[in-house]
Amino acid sequence: MKAHLRTFTFLMALLILPALACNMPSGAATQTAPAAEFTAAAGTVAAQLTRQAAGTDAAPAQTSTAPTTAPTTGVPDATPSPTSSPTPPAGDPRQELGEPDWVDDFSGELRWPLYDDDHVTMEIVDQALEMTALNADGWESWMVAVPRLQDFYLEMTAEPEPCSGRDRFGLLFRAPEPNEGYLFGINCAGEYALRIWDGDEYTVIIDWTPSEHIRTEGENRIGVMARGASISLFANGNLLTRLTHTAYDRGAFGPFIGAANTGDFTVRITEIAFWELD
Numbered sequence: 356m357k358a359h360l361r362t363f364t365f366l367m368a369l370l371i372l373p374a375l376a377c378n379m380p381s382g383a384a385t386q387t388a389p390a391a392e393f394t395a396a397a398g399t400v401a402a403q404l405t406r407q408a409a410g411t412d413a414a415p416a417q418t419s420t421a422p423t424t425a426p427t428t429g430v431p432d433a434t435p436s437p438t439s440s441p442t443p444p445a446g447d448p449r450q451e452l453g454e455p456d457w458v459d460d461f462s463g464e465l466r467w468p469l470y471d472d473d474h475v476t477m478e479i480v481d482q483a484l485e486m487t488a489l490n491a492d493g494w495e496s497w498m499v500a501v502p503r504l505q506d507f508y509l510e511m512t513a514e515p516e517p518c519s520g521r522d523r524f525g526l527l528f529r530a531p532e533p534n535e536g537y538l539f540g541i542n543c544a545g546e547y548a549l550r551i552w553d554g555d556e557y558t559v560i561i562d563w564t565p566s567e568h569i570r571t572e573g574e575n576r577i578g579v580m581a582r583g584a585s586i587s588l589f590a591n592g593n594l595l596t597r598l599t600h601t602a603y604d605r606g607a608f609g610p611f612i613g614a615a616n617t618g619d620f621t622v623r624i625t626e627i628a629f630w631e632l633d
Contacts, residue, residue: 447592448508448580448630455510455628457502467498475612484624486524488614495523497611499533505605506632510578510589513610513624518543520616521563528579529606536606539579539588543616545569547577547595549588551602560600561588568593574625582632 459466462482469477475496476487488496511526523542530536534554541547546563568590569575578589583604588595610627614620 444592446594448578448589449510449576449592452508452630456631458626458628460626461624467500480623482625484610485621486610486612486624487619487621488522488612489619491522491614491616491618491620493613493615495538495611495613497527497538498609499527499530499536499607500609501607503531503605503607504529504581504629504631506582508578508580508630508632509608510576510626510628511610511624512574512576512626513622514574515543516621516623518614518617518620520544521546522614522617522620523548524610524612524622525577526579526608527611528608529581529603530608531603531606533607536603537579537586537600538611539577540611540613541569541575541577541590543571545571547588547590549586549598553602558602560598561596564596566590566595568595580632 460482461479461484465479467477467479467484469479471477474489474492474494476485476489477498478485486496488494509526509528513524515522515524521542521544523540525538525540527536527538532554535552537560538550538552539547540550542563544563544565545567546565547561547569548559548563549561551558551560570591576591580587580589584599584601585597586600587597608629610622610624612620612622
């Protein structure tokens with residue numbers, strides 16, 4: 356059965372963890388966001404702000420993804436060569452699974468409660484969800500939406516503005532609580548990672564790993580397929596890795612962002628969708 360965003364019930368809370376120099380955050384404090392900020396929203400979202408451990412945010416050698424222009428070599432042809440859409444890679448889940456069971460392309464009514472604070476801003480602009488990490492301090496901000504998925508393929512299409520190094524964004528999934536879950540992210544150096552946040556500290560499952568399938572400029576489509584203990588990570592339809600892990604077997608999901616190198620780092624998310632697996 357196809358699911359629709361308007362059928363879900365929502366809860367919102369803002370959780371802030373204080374930053375500790377050279378340490379993971381601890382001693383979480385809870386604040387209640389002003390109700391007036393969310394009266395127009397019809398979705399479930401919670402935000403969790405965390406901080407990466409010291410040393411893991413050092414920028415790799417590749418530190419810029421600003422577009423470059425090829426040198427001019429002569430007068431262009433009068434008739435440009437025809438272009439075609441790239442052929443989807445073999446094994447692309449989106450091609451194999453058909454229409455999603457749930458999708459938000461940010462073109463209709465407001466589905467997500469949006470907020471601003473000292474670390475992040477969120478707004479809908481030109482049919483996209485824009486998340487901006489204000490400070491290059493390693494903090495990560497995320498939103499969590501129900502339903503609580505068990506076996507699924509979850510996908511997000513997003514494009515960062517110019518950034519560098521380990522400025523990052525991605526998906527939180529199988530979150531049993533707003534402040535727990537798996538985080539699958541990619542960064543502006545063309546790397547991916549998989550971690551767990553358990554409410555107190557991170558556990559690195561896959562440390563930042565380069566992949567030719569991650570674009571350092573332009574749009575990326577990243578996905579997670581979870582079936583039982585099997586977790587597969589995808590970028591632009593290509594399988595990055597497959598592993599077995601049993602920390603969490605179901606939970607909520609949402610996008611996250613974090614800046615390590617670039618202040619006011621912005622990601623434009625144009626679609627989030629999922630497919631439930633039998």
